[in-house]
Amino acid sequence: MNAQACLCFCSLVWLGFPSNAAVDFDRQIKPILEEKCYRCHDDEKVKGDLRLDSPEGILAGGKGGIVLVPGEPNESSLFILTTYPKDDPDYMPQKGEGLSKPEQNLLKAWIEKGASFGEGFVHDQNPRVRSKFAEADPDSVRKYMIMGDALEIVENLRASDLLVDTVNHDSSLFEVSYTHADRGPGEFELTSLAPLKESLKKLTLARTRITNEDLSSLSELASIEYLDLSRTEVDDHSLDFVSQMVNLRTLNLRDTKVTDEGLLKLANLKQLERVYVWGTLVTSTGATRLEKRIEGLAVKLGTSILPPNRGRSPQR
């Protein structure tokens, strides 16, 4: 896409976010977060690596990535999680009184209208659009070129329900999430991500119905550094596919069926820094065994917020 077409696209998207936002963050949204979320998401407690007590914190997101997509409430976990059934383990707030319907609607409307944090605030949320036109240094031009090529691919993936974003606002690196896409077993078509090539850094498959058959094409996505498979039916066999991802640094296997034996299949992933295994059948012996094989690796065994072994067979 040339710069002119991109500028045109830019202004189209811009029109989608009215500047006279009807919902006022300080007056209408902040008090809700303060009352119902701060106790776990402020400077004292940072649950899920997420702070909600400042615009910067909200924009930085949590350990699962961004939580706010301006204009897209249904892609914003900041909103979605407050609408889950109260007995869902991911429902927010995790304790205390939940958001009333009017509060939910307000939060939704605020995000829909562009999630402004006040007069003059400009979001960085569309880095693919708000690219580096103005900057002339060669580095940013190079990034923009990659971005231009990737734009169509990204649009196609988005059209098929996937959440695609840039990593740390770097317009040449992408993360893709299937978590809120409605895909059944056999419908993941991970190969559709292959055109992103080396630019694909993060892949989130948490809470999906992904199967080993779907995972078998992971080897084509070797650029991935962060993979979230938490709360899926993933088991030891799945790790045969994961073990081919030589650039992997962070792997979330929390609340899956993985055991010590499966974990050891990862021993050749020398880049691996963190593996989360809360709520799996992995023991501290198994965790240490893998840590000894990979320098600098930490296998995190913490406690799950789900009941132990929920939804998996107790034998072994």
Ligand code: HEC
């Ligand atoms: C009693 C504690 C508690 C309260 C209150 C709470 N949360 Fe959370 N929140 C958590 C925990 C614990 C996690 C991490 C869960 C996990 O890792 O699966 C979390 C994670 C999240 C995440 C996902 C972060 C990520 O990137 O993985 C979002 C979004 C979130 N909370 C939003 C909210 C909102 C919005 C409110 C207020 C309406 C709220 N939370 C109130 C405990 C709380």
